[in-house]
Amino acid sequence: MKQGPNSSARASINDVAAHAGVSAQTVSRVANGQNNVRPSTRDRVLASMRELGYRPNSAARNLKSGRFRSIGFVTFNLATLGNERTLDAVTVASESAGYTTTLLSIADPTQLDVAGAFGRLEEQAVDGIILVMSAEVGPLDEWTITAGLPVVIVDSDAELPYTIVDTDQEQGARLALDHLLGLGHRRIVHVSGPQNSYSATRRADAYRRVLEKAALPVPEVLVGDWSAASGLAHGRALIESGEVPTAIFAGNDQMALGVLHALHEAGLRVPDDVSVVGFDDSDEALAFWPALTTVHQNFDDVGRKATESLLALIDGGAVERQKILIPTRLVVRDSTGPARVTA
Amino acid sequence: MKQGPNSSARASINDVAAHAGVSAQTVSRVANGQNNVRPSTRDRVLASMRELGYRPNSAARNLKSGRFRSIGFVTFNLATLGNERTLDAVTVASESAGYTTTLLSIADPTQLDVAGAFGRLEEQAVDGIILVMSAEVGPLDEWTITAGLPVVIVDSDAELPYTIVDTDQEQGARLALDHLLGLGHRRIVHVSGPQNSYSATRRADAYRRVLEKAALPVPEVLVGDWSAASGLAHGRALIESGEVPTAIFAGNDQMALGVLHALHEAGLRVPDDVSVVGFDDSDEALAFWPALTTVHQNFDDVGRKATESLLALIDGGAVERQKILIPTRLVVRDSTGPARVTA
DNA sequence: CTGAAAGCGCTAACAC
DNA sequence: GTGTTAGCGCTTTCAG
Numbered sequence: 001m002k003q004g005p006n007s008s009a010r011a012s013i014n015d016v017a018a019h020a021g022v023s024a025q026t027v028s029r030v031a032n033g034q035n036n037v038r039p040s041t042r043d044r045v046l047a048s049m050r051e052l053g054y055r056p057n058s059a060a061r062n063l064k065s066g067r068f069r070s071i072g073f074v075t076f077n078l079a080t081l082g083n084e085r086t087l088d089a090v091t092v093a094s095e096s097a098g099y100t101t102t103l104l105s106i107a108d109p110t111q112l113d114v115a116g117a118f119g120r121l122e123e124q125a126v127d128g129i130i131l132v133m134s135a136e137v138g139p140l141d142e143w144t145i146t147a148g149l150p151v152v153i154v155d156s157d158a159e160l161p162y163t164i165v166d167t168d169q170e171q172g173a174r175l176a177l178d179h180l181l182g183l184g185h186r187r188i189v190h191v192s193g194p195q196n197s198y199s200a201t202r203r204a205d206a207y208r209r210v211l212e213k214a215a216l217p218v219p220e221v222l223v224g225d226w227s228a229a230s231g232l233a234h235g236r237a238l239i240e241s242g243e244v245p246t247a248i249f250a251g252n253d254q255m256a257l258g259v260l261h262a263l264h265e266a267g268l269r270v271p272d273d274v275s276v277v278g279f280d281d282s283d284e285a286l287a288f289w290p291a292l293t294t295v296h297q298n299f300d301d302v303g304r305k306a307t308e309s310l311l312a313l314i315d316g317g318a319v320e321r322q323k324i325l326i327p328t329r330l331v332v333r334d335s336t337g338p339a340r341v342t343a
Numbered sequence: 344m345k346q347g348p349n350s351s352a353r354a355s356i357n358d359v360a361a362h363a364g365v366s367a368q369t370v371s372r373v374a375n376g377q378n379n380v381r382p383s384t385r386d387r388v389l390a391s392m393r394e395l396g397y398r399p400n401s402a403a404r405n406l407k408s409g410r411f412r413s414i415g416f417v418t419f420n421l422a423t424l425g426n427e428r429t430l431d432a433v434t435v436a437s438e439s440a441g442y443t444t445t446l447l448s449i450a451d452p453t454q455l456d457v458a459g460a461f462g463r464l465e466e467q468a469v470d471g472i473i474l475v476m477s478a479e480v481g482p483l484d485e486w487t488i489t490a491g492l493p494v495v496i497v498d499s500d501a502e503l504p505y506t507i508v509d510t511d512q513e514q515g516a517r518l519a520l521d522h523l524l525g526l527g528h529r530r531i532v533h534v535s536g537p538q539n540s541y542s543a544t545r546r547a548d549a550y551r552r553v554l555e556k557a558a559l560p561v562p563e564v565l566v567g568d569w570s571a572a573s574g575l576a577h578g579r580a581l582i583e584s585g586e587v588p589t590a591i592f593a594g595n596d597q598m599a600l601g602v603l604h605a606l607h608e609a610g611l612r613v614p615d616d617v618s619v620v621g622f623d624d625s626d627e628a629l630a631f632w633p634a635l636t637t638v639h640q641n642f643d644d645v646g647r648k649a650t651e652s653l654l655a656l657i658d659g660g661a662v663e664r665q666k667i668l669i670p671t672r673l674v675v676r677d678s679t680g681p682a683r684v685t686a
Numbered sequence: 687c688t689g690a691a692a693g694c695g696c697t698a699a700c701a702c
Numbered sequence: 703g704t705g706t707t708a709g710c711g712c713t714t715t716c717a718g
Contacts, residue, residue, distance in 0.1 A: 010491050012695055023705045028697055030660045038703060053491075059411065062402035063710050068468065070445065078431045088421045091446045100467060101446040102413065103434045124443060125401045125411065125468060148353055148396075228630035257632040287571035287601040289632050335690035355711055366689045371713060403711035406694050464698060 089303025150313035173206035231258025271337030432646025492658035517551035574601025614680030
């Protein structure tokens with residue numbers, strides 16, 4: 001099994017050609033599985049390739065083809081459940097299309113030059129970009145990304161001139177709120193994700209709209225940062241303020257976990273005293289105490305559709321701008337129940 | 344701000360040269376910030392570059408330089424807390440060295456040809472590989488990866504002829520167990536991660552060794568799959584069996600969460616009746632109910648050191664095989680307490 | 687300070 | 703079936 005032992009320099013197609021006594025072109029044909037090579041020649045070439053440990057040089061291939069067979073995944077913050085899961089799905093989808101996934105950051109070391117960062121992005125060895133939007137990116141006008149790289153945007157607001165794929169945040173928030181409303185809750189507080197996240201702000205906006213539509217007072221949104229710690233802090237503050245609502249809608253499951261903890265330590269029962277709903281339906285939600293009612297996001301679909309759209313852009317060029325919204329569904333577990341009748 | 348509007352074909356260095364009335368070489372010098380260009384010439388070139396929307400072609404650069412400035416991150420399973428966090432750290436570290444991170448999968452569509460997959464890996468446009476080991480990879484002998492790509496292994500057993508970076512699993516498990524032993528626990532059950540994970544099996548091995556050394560009986564290890572659901576299932580089974588220990592050491596925080604849930608629903612109190620320890624110190628652990636005592640893994644360090652080692656291999660060639668073990672620390676919270684004195 | 691020539695490794699196009 | 707030629711876009715010589 002051992003390959004060319006100490007030959008530190010990698011064998012090129014010419015080395016193989018010389019070794020096998022054929023032309024480079026023939027080696028190329030063998031390497032690409034073309035059939036117009038006499039079997040005996042092919043075998044000889046194959047043997048030489050093996051012996052020299054030949055691997056095609058992808059830089060040369062890329063140069064010839066003008067393609068990298070890689071898509072760029074750009075986000076400001078990988079350490080978020082949604083981004084990680086989306087990345088995972090993107091990787092799987094692109095891989096099955098023969099593409100690798102390259103992780104790119106648009107964050108300048110100096111944080112200054114976001115616009116210029118897009119320029120640098122386009123020098124990367126990728127054929128297109130999936131950009132997970134957040135407020136740090138700033139406004140993306142029609143020209144921001146223009147030098148020819150196809151782009152698909154994830155988690156964005158609707159007005160951008162690009163193909164967009166996103167979880168239907170509005171529909172998700174509605175699902176959670178309608179569930180709570182249906183259980184008779186009238187005072188519902190929202191603990192939201194950070195303001196630089198568009199998913200967070202869109203959920204919060206939907207929250208306000210639903211309550212307004214129901215002619216209910218809209219309590220101030222408590223802005224967290226997606227972390228359980230921030231949910232915990234807001235939960236504690238809420239309890240200390242004495243203004244405990246009958247239901248809390250958390251912007252994600254982790255903050256819901258924090259809220260749950262705060263409720264427990266204050267001796268409040270869930271869902272008897274307070275109902276809690278999360279968002280994401282992370283794998284852990286079913287093991288929270290009590291098991292969390294939450295909005296299930298289909299990250300797989302988001303990643304897959306984003307990849308498919310981008311690949312279509314890359315090789316089709318068929319450039320119909322699309323807006324693809326992936327629906328959510330509500331998973332009802334044990335953290336929600338009928339509103340307690342106020343004494 | 345708008346760049347060359349509809350020019351669908353990307354401008355090459357020659358286009359710029361022609362446009363500016365200079366040689367391609369001069370454009371190259373300007374593009375690379377060399378100083379031996381007369382300011383007026385430079386300005387003219389810069390203007391042309393801007394006007395044509397010129398971006399250097401990285402394929403050509405790669406071909407010339409023989410470098411891709413990208414490192415490959417290979418794992419069988421991204422959807423694991425440790426792998427995600429390690430990837431995150433790798434991305435940050437490699438980026439600050441001017442490298443991108445390319446996600447690679449060694450999994451063949453058909454699952455058959457793991458060995459051959461390494462060959463394909465070496466055709467990728469990367470300068471080196473960080474391989475997160477797991478049992479699926481199978482035995483890696485000296486020659487499996489040999490065609491010249493530097494490799495650093497994460498999460499591996501000690502015997503491989505490569506540079507290795509890993510959390511010190513043994514030390515971490517010991518920390519958890521010593522804590523429990525110190526609290527007087529004598530019957531400690533371990534819920535482990537899946538057997539195809541080396542981190543899991545190494546923690547389980549350490550568990551057995553510690554108990555043996557303490558001359559304690561070693562209960563059968565309950566093998567989970569890292570998920571909260573598996574922790575929950577094992578917890579319930581344990582309770583149903585009537586053989587509830589005074590302490591449970593879970594292989595990660597998520598399984599600990601499942602165990603906690605099973606305990607609660609059976610009416611057992613934590614830590615009064617049963618103590619629980621996790622592993623990872625995920626961001627959520629502090630919001631579990633009760634807040635989880637757990638072993639803190641420093642994924643940042645793992646990712647950073649792996650990247651640094653790989654980059655050293657890539658440009659130094661200074662090939663001292665190293666084994667870098669990142670220590671853990673125990674974070675004591677509210678899920679552990681003195682062993683209940685048996686009635 | 688600037689340009690011309692050559693070549694990185696590969697493949698498309700065209701011979702033979 | 704197989705070889706030759708040319709060139710992808712860039713940068714490293716070497717000449718001026």
